[in-house]
Amino acid sequence: MNTTNDALPDFAQIQAAAARIAPHAVVTPVLRNDALDALCGARLEFKCENLQRGGAFKFRGACNAVWALDDEQAARGVVTHSSGNHGNALALAAATRGITAHIVVPEGAVQAKVRAIQRAGAVLHRCAPTQAAREALCIQLQRETGAVLVHPYADTRVMAGQGTVALELLGQVPGLDTLITPVGGGGLASGVAIATHALEPSIRLFAAEPAGAADTAASLAGGARVAGMVPDTVCDGLRTLVGERNLDALREHHVTVITVSDAETVAAMRLLWEELKLVVEVSSATVLAAIRKSPELFAGHHVGVVLSGGNVDLDALPW
């Protein structure tokens, strides 16, 4: 993507992001649940990013990117493409600085997410639901408006912002030996990997990926990034392909990817709603699905579980 710097952030950049977003972001709570612990034979600490501003961790990266701009850049606004949560996050982040956000939304995005983007005051641009169409319209908008592209995941500032999830979680819960996030584009998984191992190199890292969009698992297994895959999963937040640099971070930090079926994920989503009493979106449930699927990896461990978001269409629940 042109005009984007997608170099991996270092720990200092993640610490700087934490300071930059502190006036705007929510320090999300960590919840525990006896029934889920018993079910998984592990001590699970759920980091509730569904309670983050905008209902997803995405606000962290978007907010860091918006406030890292100099005044002259900020005056031209920001632009991105997003199936929903990143677009909403960038719209909200732009509003905190009083600048314009142009959001490219593919047809078929979750209506609740699209409405939230509109409410946040962003300028909405529709396109066909392909990666190529999204990127092309983004480039066109950059040319026309001079707006700065804030890529959903292949962006240093965004990865640094997402990494603050781990910074915060490790400060809230001492003694974690394992951490798991979902993986789509890899902004969260890469930022969390860098922050976690800077603080605690012995923590084991996992990422949960839908079997129908398992390009990350395939890319790590094959040694080269798998680019041509067409995602087919109910997890609307995880249909993007992993970024090149994001993949580098996962490889470097020995992140193990666990793939889960949509049926496993939907069952885990129900469990989270029924037992944890939290509204989490289906993509967020991949992590619990992975823990249930691979008890040999998690039983007896003290596990940080990142619940990535809670933006659902209550009229179209997947069960």
Add this chain to the structure above:
Amino acid sequence: MNTTNDALPDFAQIQAAAARIAPHAVVTPVLRNDALDALCGARLEFKCENLQRGGAFKFRGACNAVWALDDEQAARGVVTHSSGNHGNALALAAATRGITAHIVVPEGAVQAKVRAIQRAGAVLHRCAPTQAAREALCIQLQRETGAVLVHPYADTRVMAGQGTVALELLGQVPGLDTLITPVGGGGLASGVAIATHALEPSIRLFAAEPAGAADTAASLAGGARVAGMVPDTVCDGLRTLVGERNLDALREHHVTVITVSDAETVAAMRLLWEELKLVVEVSSATVLAAIRKSPELFAGHHVGVVLSGGNVDLDALPW
């Protein structure tokens, strides 16, 4: 009800309850939400009793009652009737002490709640969905087993336990000037009123009641307890009539009852799911419905809002 002492607890009994349940109950978090604050023009502090053990505040009262028994009483077990949450709470509380719980459940109770009672290891007894049938079977079980009745709300120990919600909330959030709970039998509303005014006599107290089960509002307005009403509301947790002593407490503490329609409550429930990202049951949403219905009473105030429970049947959502 025979064998039950339904005298109102004093503040010392509520403090004793807090100490008694501390090893077993969850200190539930308090959540805020900018969007809901903006919508209501108030600063709302949601006390998340849906995250309490068993998914409702009811565990507090049941746990206090179970652990207040002497060993000889405890050995005979406990018995109650409940549309769900109190039954589940008593089953869980009995399990913490390793004693038997007999739970009388009326036909038509929410299936998710009935399953939870069974999982907790209680002995289930079905009856017709009338107050008379519930109480008759309870009395029969007391006679047959010697079990101690733990009434859902007309019980000193239960009211004292429910009052710990306020004790905890006021310790977590300084500066509240208003507090609202739902009212059904009145165990929560009365316990909270006593605890709140012992700590902060100037706090204004409100209770939200379904229009289809508004016996409390009618009783307070008319001066005498309305007994003959047949509840007709989607709020399954609020179909019980207010207790005599509970009503005394509401009167003494000048609790203002706000009645809300089921449509207003269901709309508020959706708002809580969508904005706060919490799974709350429909009865719990009466409080937000009341705040939205009466902005003149809440705008500009700092309001403690007790979300009473989160036990829902995900296959039978009310929208």
